[in-house]
Amino acid sequence: MSDATTKSAGVPGIRDMLEKLIALPSISSSTPEWDHSNEAVVRTLAEWLEPLGFAIELMAVPGMPGKYNLIATLGSGPGGLVLSGHTDTVPFDDKRWQSDPFTLTERDNRWYGLGTCDMKGFFPLAIEAARAFAGQPLKQPLIILATADEESSMNGARALAEAGRPKARYAVIGEPTGLKPVRMHKGIMMERLVFEGQSGHSSDPALGRNAMEGMHEALGELLDLRQTWQEQYQNPNFRVQVPTLNLGCIHGGDNPNRICARCELHFDLRPLPGMEMGALRQAILGKLQPLAERRDLNMLFEPLFDGVPPFETPADAALVSVCEKLTGHTAHAVGFATEAPWLQQLGLETLVMGPGSIDQAHQPDEFLELSQLEPTVKILKGLIQQFCL
Template identity: 80%
Template sequence: MSGEKVRANAVAGAQPPGIRDMIASLVSQPSISSASPEWDHSNESVVQTLAHWLEPMGFAVEILPVPGMPGKYNLIATLGSGSGGLVLSGHTDTVPYDDKRWQSDPFKLTDRDDRWYGLGTCDMKGFFALAIEAAKAFTGTPLKQPLIILATADEESSMNGARALAESGRPKARYAVIGEPTGLKPVRMHKGIMMERLVFDGQSGHSSDPSLGRNAMEGMHAAIGELLTLRGEWQNRYQNPNFDVQVPTLNLGCIHGGDNPNRICANCELHFDLRPLPGMQMDELRQAILDRIQPLARERNLGMRFEPLFDGVPPFETSPDAALVKVCERLTGHSAQSVAFATEAPWLQKLGMETLVMGPGYIDQAHQPDEYLDLSQVKPAVDILSRLIQHFCVDDASAAELKS
């Protein structure tokens, strides 16, 4: 595939299969995304399969290459037209897996204990099948506003699929629901995630005479003290009772340095994780870290490198008074809540959409051997998605009242 936009081939008049068969087909196609090349797969077959189902339903389908990422594609499928409308969004990739820990083939949908087992069943290929099933009922219905099914690449690794969409300014709609596994409870906020790398370069020398070198590990010891002091200051300043862990967290994840007890340590590297709350800006946090650490490096005559391990995910929050939040609360009977995991919501929000995270399955099953989607979630999910389409695309309701 090449070019900015590619229309998928479709069989005229063909209709998507049933929910189970759709999930089985999507699960059977490996689309792992990973920073490790030996694990990383293209998601092309998954987006082509979605396009093959959606075009005969009347969706205008675009498959967009993700810039700088060969083999990775986003899909935008649009039914109807208008300046508002609803996006149902999911990611096409999965995490890696350990087949020795699975009781069944990760790429074969397996029925057991009123559950569908398979890699990506709840996180989150299953959501596409449920969204398409909900959309079937509206293919012959005049829509006042468009329904958009969005499928992204590389959410589990780089988030570059969603990032590319935000940079291109597409898709345009008024509301967006991201179908991550939340047990069908609406989620209106989550923390961000930053993974950072700090490196000090000193000078090796014989340990019997400290003046012969510059100890990078001692510099890192002082830097860790400053990071922990910063963490305490942030936790005193920022608190949000909507989260189980109400403060921003900073975790010292791994450290490497030196090569022998009798040599002055010439190099030390620290990786750490920072989870900011909504309202905290990632660039300001990085600058605060630099302001504390750079003087330490200069005092000790150490070379210093400070950089993200990946670009990070900003924290996310939608107002509790947003129309989408109110509608989803009434549909589900649950108040909108927060979660600890990060999603693509910040990038859809940057596109100007009221954004909410809500989908079938539970995060406890995600990224685990024997991942499954509980069958008790299937019919309720289709019903909720159908009523969202009716409300925002057919009725074009702008208020939070929901027609019964």
Template identity: 85%
Template sequence: MQHFPDETDSRARVNSADTVPGVRDMLTKLISLPSISSASPEWDLSNEPVIRTLGEWLEALGFLVEVLAVPGQPGKYNLIATLGSGSGGLVLAGHTDTVPFDDKRWQSDPFTLTERDNRWYGLGTCDMKGFFPLAIDAARAFSASDLKQPLIILATADEETSMNGAKALAEAGKPKARYAVIGEPTSLKPVRMHKGIMMERLTFEGQSGHSSDPALGRNAMEGMHEALGELLALRTDWQAQYSNPNFDVQVPTLNLGCIHGGDNPNRICARCELHFDLRPLPGMSMEHLRQDILHRIQPVAERRELIMEFEPLFDGVPPFETPADAVLVQACEQLTGHTAHAVAFATEAPWLQKLGMETLVMGPGSIDQAHQPDEFIELSQLEPTVKILRGLIRQFCL
């Protein structure tokens, strides 16, 4: 854990708050600091410059700022900035990383905030660096002496890849608060549930041999063909058993994504590998799903005398749900005029829930613009976001 230098003179704090830029200048600065996270090392970058910049602004506003290195992830950091004290309070959370980009498909520099058509364009404008200046602007209206419960601004690392930043916080048991809003782009409509994400790898290894005599080998591709049938049958069973009308796609899904095997038509296939994707509904256990898969696939491998490997491609994101009658859900519905709904994309919400916080996802910008060339945030979303966040701060911190 690292701390920013302490400012002991309260008058200096007041004066330094004047140095915190406005919303546009803050976002201009954040967009100019590349913080891509990627499984490909040639793309992956540190998020430390973004974390340090946010920390300087928040400390100038009187927040106590902690910077925490993500274990095992060099160059990756989380930030916890706290104004006030108490056992409850509100977390306004977001991730500091972006996805990679194709500059040939952008009309303007992805790292330069560009205004046109009543929009701000730039990599991360909606997903989701744009949330931080608005949260900071909302916080400007309050001082520690105003608050009966703490206001916490949380910034995480690597949401777009491993979510290791949020996982590290859950393992560390911080931050502690009663409520949390994650400012992912939802067009300022509250989201109280989303599906989980599982990406799995199944491999069969047999024995190669001359194709003229099947008895000379053990065909891994034929075994995989049988396994595919079992997986699709399992999908049918799950979809008959589980359904949630809050989602556009009301059932859990299983997608057969890619398959590779063999090396020549006249050789018995010795190895075959399948990657597939699962999207479980709230209430479905990822561990139980993996056990169901093993129960159906292991007999195939044993019967065909194939060596089997089955493992996650990454740890996965659990499904998330906050009850419709939760205090935070009702507050956000009242402030926005929208009923909380479900989305297909996943967030860091499950890990904030593990910390004991009532959690909801809601922020400016549309998910339709996320991960796209010419990513943008509508200027019409800025003022309403600040107003809504100030309403939440008043309700849960004052």
């Protein structure tokens, strides 16, 4: 038995690996009582990758105690392939689950559990694919990347971009796409607008400055901007071909007979590739600032979170071509966002492709079809063969 085979023998099989990962809670949430550390997950992945010859680096995410990225590298060189996934899951409602979310449960030719599909299930399949190359001399490195907090802040991916790591040429993010390559997605911006005026008796409008009336005018400006953007930008690759702006929630005032002193709006904006988030915010400010000044209202306009930029890899990129050949599917666009923009910022040609369906993500009784396992390993082996050997 070769040295590589001996080492590989100490690494569990796919099911045992996923069973262990599902049993380790790693929820990320902006609500502190839900939020968990992901340290146990990345250390467990490191325990399996090290015997295969991977060099292990744990990177603490700045300002986020208990949150870590894992960069595991097999081989060396300037190019190479990154297989990337996030280690966190969303919160869950246990009353709506038929089985324990933290126990891998098999029924109906599916594996059920929190994170099976989105996206802990990708890691055992990537490790299984890598196992076949343990001990082989790679011309370019293979990197398995595991990130923190994709489901909440994306701060794990942001930290990697700021650190300039990892260095490689190509990256595949194993989000659930039914093993169909995805080369573009919209961005997400969630914004907060607050107007503050002056309360007073409703019998005399001169006694106050009505924040709700200011917001009424602002809503019109936002809807006008939406129409302008939708006329200016269309992309037929998307099911919803235009950028969207959704007025999500609004709160203001306290009584019918008092002038409204404060009104707050939360809205989201989903830009297409080619739309720059900073420019969109400046366009909104350009409409709302004069309105606030004219009405003598104090205005606060700020992101609810930093946002995810839109993402696009050209249709003729080498990685797109290889993934289309390996899967038999033409690369397409999706409406959900991923960590792809930050890997792209690192100079990596990036694509999103993994087992499972986004329809099962964030749902009770989340599952991964067993029929997806073997094809995923085969495709990942093909990618490693192409870009590392």
